[in-house]
Amino acid sequence: MEPLALQDLLQKIPSKLPNFQLFEEWMCAMEKTSRQDRLAALKEVASKLPDANLLLLWHLLSLLISISKNVATTKMTAGNLAICLAPNLLSPPQELPLDVLALETGKVTELFEFLIEHHEELLGEQVAGLASKGDEETPAAQAELETAEVPPVAPESEQQTRFSREKG
Numbered sequence: 001m002e003p004l005a006l007q008d009l010l011q012k013i014p015s016k017l018p019n020f021q022l023f024e025e026w027m028c029a030m031e032k033t034s035r036q037d038r039l040a041a042l043k044e045v046a047s048k049l050p051d052a053n054l055l056l057l058w059h060l061l062s063l064l065i066s067i068s069k070n071v072a073t074t075k076m077t078a079g080n081l082a083i084c085l086a087p088n089l090l091s092p093p094q095e096l097p098l099d100v101l102a103l104e105t106g107k108v109t110e111l112f113e114f115l116i117e118h119h120e121e122l123l124g125e126q127v128a129g130l131a132s133k134g135d136e137e138t139p140a141a142q143a144e145l146e147t148a149e150v151p152p153v154a155p156e157s158e159q160q161t162r163f164s165r166e167k168g
Contacts, residue, residue, distance in 0.1 A: 020093045022048055027104075030111050038114070042122050054123065061119035068116060082113035 022045055029041035046054060064085070068078040076084075086109040096104065115122065 020090060023090065023093055026090065026111055027107055030107060030114065039118065039121060042115070042118075046123055057115075058119065058123045061116055061123070064116045065119060078116040079109075079113050081116060082109045082111075086112040 025045045025048070026042075029038060029045050032038040032041050046057075049057065064078070064081045067074050067076050068081055071077055087105055089112060090108050092101070092104050
């Protein structure tokens with residue numbers, strides 16, 4: 001997935017992934033001075049997210065930490081990723097003057113850098129509960145997937161030719 005496609009996807013999530021109605025709570029949690037207090041406050045805010053948002057946020061943060069761990073190849077640290085994606089993930093719920101918006105964007109970037117670096121500590125237990133709950137609720141869906149027919153894949157040259165015709 002291209003970075004612009006990911007940014008576009010994140011921008012189109014209604015009320016943003018971490019939920020802009022919780023904006024003030026996210027920001028207050030980041031004001032905690034001790035690491036443990038901050039983690040506890042962020043866990044509390046995360047627990048208020050809808051299950052789907054929490055699960056998607058966890059997967060996104062897992063992807064971002066994987067990218068940042070390969071900084072020698074990707075050239076992207078957790079901070080760099082937060083700078084690129086944070087404004088697409090969370091913004092204040094109201095219009096603000098440009099100087100105030102810049103300050104708030106900096107705080108959101110700090111939040112996402114912290115979330116990337118500590119996502120398993122913050123969301124691991126909550127997401128593990130969602131995953132096990134999902135396993136219990138979907139035996140019919142799993143059986144449907146196991147019996148579904150997969151269409152044959154065209155050889156690469158056919159796919160490229162078809163894509164070229166559709167694009168042109």
